Structure formats: structure tokens, C-alpha cells
Amino acid sequence: MKYLGSPAFNHGQADKIGVLVTNLGTPDAPEKGALKRYLKEFLSDPRVVEIPRVLWWLILNVVILNIRPKRSAKSYASVWTDRGSPLLFHTQDQTMALRQKLQQSYGDNVVVEFAMRYGSPSINSVMESMLQKGVRKLLVMPLYPQYCASTTASTFDMVAKNLSQRRWMPDLRFITHYHDDPGYIQAVADSIRAHWQLKGRADKLLFSYHGIPKRYLLNGDPYHCECYKTSRLIAENLGLNKDEHFTCFQSRFGREEWLQPYTDHTLKAFPAQGVKSVQIVCPGFSADCLETIEEIAEENREYFMHAGGESYDYIPALNAQAQHIDALAALIEANLHGWSVDNAKQRSTLASKLGAEQ
Ligand SMILES: C=CC1=C(C)c2cc3[nH]c(cc4nc(cc5[nH]c(cc1n2)c(C)c5CCC(=O)O)C(CCC(=O)O)=C4C)c(C)c3C=C
Numbered sequence: 115m116k117y118l119g120s121p122a123f124n125h126g127q128a129d130k131i132g133v134l135v136t137n138l139g140t141p142d143a144p145e146k147g148a149l150k151r152y153l154k155e156f157l158s159d160p161r162v163v164e165i166p167r168v169l170w171w172l173i174l175n176v177v178i179l180n181i182r183p184k185r186s187a188k189s190y191a192s193v194w195t196d197r198g199s200p201l202l203f204h205t206q207d208q209t210m211a212l213r214q215k216l217q218q219s220y221g222d223n224v225v226v227e228f229a230m231r232y233g234s235p236s237i238n239s240v241m242e243s244m245l246q247k248g249v250r251k252l253l254v255m256p257l258y259p260q261y262c263a264s265t266t267a268s269t270f271d272m273v274a275k276n277l278s279q280r281r282w283m284p285d286l287r288f289i290t291h292y293h294d295d296p297g298y299i300q301a302v303a304d305s306i307r308a309h310w311q312l313k314g315r316a317d318k319l320l321f322s323y324h325g326i327p328k329r330y331l332l333n334g335d336p337y338h339c340e341c342y343k344t345s346r347l348i349a350e351n352l353g354l355n356k357d358e359h360f361t362c363f364q365s366r367f368g369r370e371e372w373l374q375p376y377t378d379h380t381l382k383a384f385p386a387q388g389v390k391s392v393q394i395v396c397p398g399f400s401a402d403c404l405e406t407i408e409e410i411a412e413e414n415r416e417y418f419m420h421a422g423g424e425s426y427d428y429i430p431a432l433n434a435q436a437q438h439i440d441a442l443a444a445l446i447e448a449n450l451h452g453w454s455v456d457n458a459k460q461r462s463t464l465a466s467k468l469g470a471e472q
């Protein structure tokens with residue numbers, strides 16, 4: 115095995131702190147070919163689809179990758195913008211804002227970049243460039259508030275795989291979740307309050323989270339519990355009673371049972387139960403993306419209105435809103451605790467002392 119080298123050690127070179135924020139990733143274009151590449155990488159990840167590999171290889175390559183790319187490309191085309199995929203440009207904006215904020219505290223000693231777990235920019239390419247810039251202490255923060263093996267642990271797998279191929283690994287820290295972080299909860303609650311100020315309140319506030327197969331919960335994944343805790347804390351912050359909010363799970367994929375209650379079933383059933391107006395928020399998504407814009411703001415609105423609903427509002431993800439950035443920056447700073455940027459200074463003093471003695 116030949117391990118990847120790092121730039122030659124240079125006494126006195128400043129050690130940099132690196133902050134790598136990540137998200138899921140998105141196709142390069144809303145086209146069949148790009149979707150096929152993206153879905154192949156995403157759905158081949160054993161953390162995402164936990165079924166025996168040979169069986170899944172056949173289903174994925176023979177069935178799914180021959181049907182889904184065309185359908186998904188159409189969905190992506192409906193949300194695509196001049197700046198590309200919403201998930202990509204929101205992540206770019208978040209990173210730029212975080213960089214500005216963290217550089218106020220750390221100056222040029224901090225390098226803030228983003229990478230995507232699937233597609234580009236890849237975790238491998240961004241880690242390589244950060245280490246080349248002299249990052250010797252690396253904090254990784256996946257922008258998934260709730261821990262899930264399929265997303266959070268998969269990101270860790272990729273970071274660890276990258277480091278396993280290197281000769282000189284940096285100090286490493288990894289934020290696994292922030293589903294109950296007071297700053298995050300406050301930011302989501304305040305975004306709901308701001309929405310109420312503009313539009314008034316609905317019969318029900320719906321919290322919708324991306325689903326996972328129920329089997330993953332039964333096998334010990336804490337994602338379901340963390341989603342419920344996020345909902346509870348936001349509802350408490352808003353002073354809502356139990357009848358005024360409801361938690362459900364969206365974006366089913368495949369045939370097995372996923373976490374219930376399902377968002378679409380819930381919205382189809384609400385009008386008959388007397389719930390005529392809803393406001394829906396997705397505190398599992400740090401950025402708007404296909405799953406919130408097309409599925410929640412559009413598709414599920416149709417279901418609800420068609421079933422007799424009268425008013426339906428989607429409350430956008432926090433994206434690059436200042437309060438979101440402040441909350442994320444505070445979390446990052448708390449996790450950088452004790453990582454001083456003075457090592458380089460100490461080392462250069464030591465190097466010159468040693469030089470003087472020789
Ligand atoms: C927020 C956390 C997410 C979890 C948990 C998650 C699990 C999960 N997802 C799939 C399958 C698909 N997800 C797709 C899109 C998608 N998923 C998330 C987040 C989570 N997924 C996001 C942010 C997005 C949107 C990306 C974008 O480009 O905007 C898709 C692709 C879209 C499509 O073809 O429908 C698939 C497929 C599984 C199987 C899964 C299981 C654990």
C-alpha cells in the first residue's frame with residue numbers, strides 16, 4: 115500500500131483549522147445522464163440501502179437506473195435555477211456566510227469549505243485541497259440536524275476512507291447531530307413566528323422529516339427519536355399544545371414500510387378530520403432542495419387541497435438566513451474549543467531556537 119503524501123513538513127508554517135461542511139449532494143444537471151450517475155453513486159451506498167449487495171446490485175442496475183433517472187430529471191428540472199440545484203446554491207451561500215463569520219474570530223487561520231457526499235464537489239477533492247492549504251485540524255459538520263446512519267455515518271465513512279489512504283492525518287472532529295441545539299431550535303421557531311406574523315396561524319403546524327425504512331429504526335437508528343425531539347422542542351418554544359402540531363415522514367423510496375405517519379397520507383386525511391389549514395415546516399433539511407420544494411411545497415399541497423383543504427403554506431428551510439448561520443457558527447466554535455491557532459507560532463519559535471543551537 116502506498117499512502118498519499120502531504121506537502122513536505124515546513125517548520126514555522128501556520129497550522130490551519132479546517133471546517134468542512136457537507137450535505138447530501140445533487141445531480142450536476144436536471145438530465146437523465148446526470149441523474150443516472152448521481153443515483154448510482156447515492157443508491158450504491160450500503161449505508162443508504164441495507165439489503166444484500168448482490169440482490170440490490172441487480173435491482174438497482176436492471177430496474178431502478180433504467181426507470182428513475184428520467185422521472186427524477188423531470189422533477190429536478192422543475193426546481194432548477196440559474197444557479198443550478200437549490201441544494202447546491204444554498205450550501206454555497208451557507209458556506210460563504212460561515213466563512214465570513216468564522217474568519218472574524220480566526221482570521222486566515224481557518225479554512226471553511228463545503229463538500230457533497232455524492233456528486234460534486236466531492237469530499238475527496240475538497241479534503242485534498244484543504245490539507246494542501248495546511249489544514250492540520252479538521253472539523254467536519256454534516257448539515258443534517260438529526261443523526262441517521264444513512265446520512266451522517268455515511269459521511270463519516272467517506273471522510274475516514276479518505277484519511278485511511280493518507281500518510282499524515284490531521285486532528286479530526288466530527289459533529290454527529292444538532293437536533294436539540296438551543297440555537298438551532300430557536301432559529302426554526304423564530305422562522306415559524308415570522309411566518310405567523312405575515313400569514314397568521316393555521317389549524318395545524320406539521321413537522322415533516324425525510325423518512326427512512328422502519329427496519330433501520332428497529333435496528334437501533336436514533337433518527338426517529340431525534341426527529342420527535344426536534345419537533346417537541348420547537349413546539350415547546352412556540353408554546354403549542356399537543357393538538358396544534360403533528361410530526362410525519364416524507365420521501366418514501368421502495369416497497370418496504372418506512373417511518374410512519376407518512377406526510378402524504380396525513381395531508382390527504384386531514385380535511386376529513388376538520389383540519390382545513392396547515393403550515394408545514396421541515397426541520398430535518400438545513401437547505402431547500404428537491405424534497406422540500408417539489409415534494410412538500412408543490413406535490414403535497416395538491417394532495418391536501420384536492421382532499422378539501424383550504425389553505426396550505428410551506429415555511430422554507432433556514433438556508434443562509436442570518437440566525438441559522440449564527441446558530442451553525444456557534445456550534446462550530448463550540449466544537450473548535452481548545453484548538454488554538456498558536457501552534458504554528460510556538461513551532462516557529464522552537465525551530466529558530468533549534469536553528470540557533472545548531
Ligand atoms: C435529511 C436527511 C435524509 C435522509 C435520512 C435520507 C434518506 C434516504 N433517501 C433516500 C433516497 C433518495 N433521497 C433523495 C433526495 C434527497 N434526500 C435528502 C436527504 C435525506 N435522505 C435530500 C436533501 C435530498 C434532495 C437532494 C437534492 O438534490 O435536492 C433521492 C433523489 C431524488 C429522487 O430521485 O427522488 C433519493 C432516491 C433513501 C433510500 C434514504 C434511506 C435511508
Ligand SMILES: [Fe+2]
Binds near residue numbers: 324365
Ligand atoms: Fe433522501
Ligand SMILES: [Fe+2]
Binds near residue numbers: 338339340
Ligand atoms: Fe423513537
